[in-house]
Amino acid sequence: MRIVVTNCNTTQEMTAEIVRGARAAAAPGTLVDGLTPGWGPESAEGWLDSYLSAAAVIDTLRTYDGPAYDAVVMAGFGEHGREGVRELVDVPVVDITEAAAHLACLLGRRYGVVTTLERTCGQIEDSLELAGVARNCAAVVSTGLGVLELTDPARTEAAFLNAAEHARAAGAEVLVLGCAGMTGLQQVVAEKLGMPVVDGVGAAVKLAESLVALGLSTSRAGSYAKPIPKGRAWGRGG
Template sequence: MRIVVTNCNTTAQMTEEIVQGARAAAAPGTTVTGLTPAWGPESAEGWLDSHLSAAAVLDTLRTYDGPPYDAVVLAGFGEHGREGVRELVDVPVVDITEAAAHLACLLGRRYGVITTLDRSRGQIEDSLETAGVARNCATVLGTGLAVLDLTTDPTRTETAFLTAATQAQAAGAEVLILGCAGMTGLQRKLSSQLRLPIVDGVSAAVKLAESLVTLGLTTSRTGSYARPLPKRRVWGRPQPT
């Protein structure tokens, strides 16, 4: 089984870190390939970055010419593009935001998301709402750290996460979610200190993708993700009708 994991930004180092986390979660026999968009934001932080990132990821998958793959994992927490990718490709598409929330709902009544900057909270809340899992979300909290800050100072990242985790628990969270793909790996370091489950979206998405492939399931083509008419699938200049 081959899973393609798409980074939502152009930072290759972050792609490698995400791929490492994905491979650690993958079953034996699953190959994980990382994709980094050739254009777009260096780090997705805000509405404009998110929409640009979505277009870049869609373009990356649309022009992909590597080995065939069995599933796509979208490694951008709260980023746009999920629905577009599901319409574009013929394999299961699992978004880390949605995957983490679904698993968290199996582990506790309410979950909390801990992310980077406060400005990202709105997109995450909207993404959870669209996915139908917002009802169980106790809170979405920012750490005040930019995406690219996460790996430059691990001690600062852990301290900021623990501070936000205390606030999330006070808000009623029984499970915590890592609200950025760049946080992958924190769950192994901090779950024992906090004594409650911490869900990493990258790991969750990989395992759900494997399950869908094993079960022979993929995106429905009836209704929302039905194939558009051929003339609408032309990229570039409009064709004469």
């Protein structure tokens, strides 16, 4: 089985890190390829970045000409685009935001999300709401760190643990890493906090593998019908 993992931004180092996280979660027979969008923001923080990212990721998948794949994992926590990718491709599509929430719901009565900047909290709440998994979300809290500031592990961990306490006070019994760039952090913080911590990248890989194994793919009956053939220009150069 081959899974394409799309980064939501153009930073190759981030793609590499996400792929590492995805491979760590993948089953033995699963191949994981990272896909960095050919355009878009160098990190996605806020709605403007997120819509730019959505279009760029869709375009990158649309013009992809690598080996055939069995599923798409979209690695942009709280970022837009999943419904568009579902229209585009004929294989299952799993976004790390919803994936983390789905697994978190199985592990405790309420879960919390710890993310980067304050400004992304609202987007994550909206994403969870529309994915149908917001009911048992107790809180989305920020660490105050930008996506590209996550490179210092000690600082990230300390900020995460601090924010986690706010989520716990709000009722969270399980936590979710609220940024693809946090992948890998889950074990150390889980141990220190004494509660399970779900990484969306790993969660999405397992859900994608599950759907493929069960022979399930996106419904074409309704919302996610194939795009209607028409003129479309993808960027200024078009």
